[in-house]
Amino acid sequence: MFKIMIIEDEATIVDLITTYLQKWQLTTIGVTNFETIFTQFQSEQPDLVLLDINLPVYDGFYWVQKIRAVSKVPIIFISSRNTNMDKVMAMNMGGDDYITKPFSLEVLTAKINALLRRTYNYATASSETLAHNGLLLNLQNGSAQVGTTEIDLSKNEYKLLQYLLRQHGQIVSREKLLRALWADERFVDDNTLTVNINRLRKKIEQAGLTGYIETKIGQGYLVP
Numbered sequence: 001m002f003k004i005m006i007i008e009d010e011a012t013i014v015d016l017i018t019t020y021l022q023k024w025q026l027t028t029i030g031v032t033n034f035e036t037i038f039t040q041f042q043s044e045q046p047d048l049v050l051l052d053i054n055l056p057v058y059d060g061f062y063w064v065q066k067i068r069a070v071s072k073v074p075i076i077f078i079s080s081r082n083t084n085m086d087k088v089m090a091m092n093m094g095g096d097d098y099i100t101k102p103f104s105l106e107v108l109t110a111k112i113n114a115l116l117r118r119t120y121n122y123a124t125a126s127s128e129t130l131a132h133n134g135l136l137l138n139l140q141n142g143s144a145q146v147g148t149t150e151i152d153l154s155k156n157e158y159k160l161l162q163y164l165l166r167q168h169g170q171i172v173s174r175e176k177l178l179r180a181l182w183a184d185e186r187f188v189d190d191n192t193l194t195v196n197i198n199r200l201r202k203k204i205e206q207a208g209l210t211g212y213i214e215t216k217i218g219q220g221y222l223v224p
Contacts, residue, residue: 002026002048002116002147003026003027003028003029003046003047004021004026004027004046004048004049004050004112005028005029005031005040005041005044005046005048005049005050006018006028006030006031006050007031007037007050007051007052008031008050008052008055008078009034009054009055009056010052011030013078016105017050017105017108018030020108020109021112024109024113025131025136026112027134029044034055034056034057034058037058037063038063038067041066041067041071046073047074047116047119047147047148048074048115048116048119049073049074049075050075050108050112051076051077051078051095052078052079053077053079053081054079054080054081060077061089061093064077064090064093064094064095065094068094074096074097074115074116074118074119075094075095075096075097076095076097076098076099076111076112076115077090077095077097077098078099078101078103078108079098080100096115097111099111120148130162130165130166132165132223133168133212133224134146134147134208134209135165135204135209137158137161137162139162142155142158144161144203144204144207146204146207146208146209147207147208149207151203151206151207153200153203156181156196157196157199157200159180159181160177160181163177163180163181164177164213165223167223168223168224169222169223169224170222171216171219171220171221171222172220172222173219173220174193174221176220177220177221178193181196197213197221200213
């Protein structure tokens, strides 16, 4: 899941953006301490920054220079300042895009997704993908992705993950998984399923998501 840092002092705007972006499987971090923006940026390592110009302590032009000194992360300015001079200055100082308040959440999201695609070669969720709780499964090439981290899956790991994602929120029994993966589960060692589940868990954890697949003792497995 991509992480979006929102550097904006109007809490209502932060809440609106956060609620809307969650629909697109995007995580948001809203800055509340405007004296430590750069420290928070370095700690959180966001994949994209939304940056207002008029801020407490230092303005957005100051912070874009600080960020650009250490990172090429995409930055979209969001501001009520709509003069050409402001827009030119924002872009010249390192901004990748500029959107004027009041803005459409749909337009803002389109700009965010366009920048993420260009920067990280990211495909937004569609009928060719399954996305849930920070993980994106590509149904075309059988790979998974957590943020910018790619996960290479074996054929069985892919089939397992796809089945569990399609049933997320429900406990799936070992019997159902065995039938889903192998045509005749009578000839498959029960330990084979455990090995595949453990390998899949380890790969997802290494990509940054812990506890993604839960074991329900005596019942099966769950992706909550």
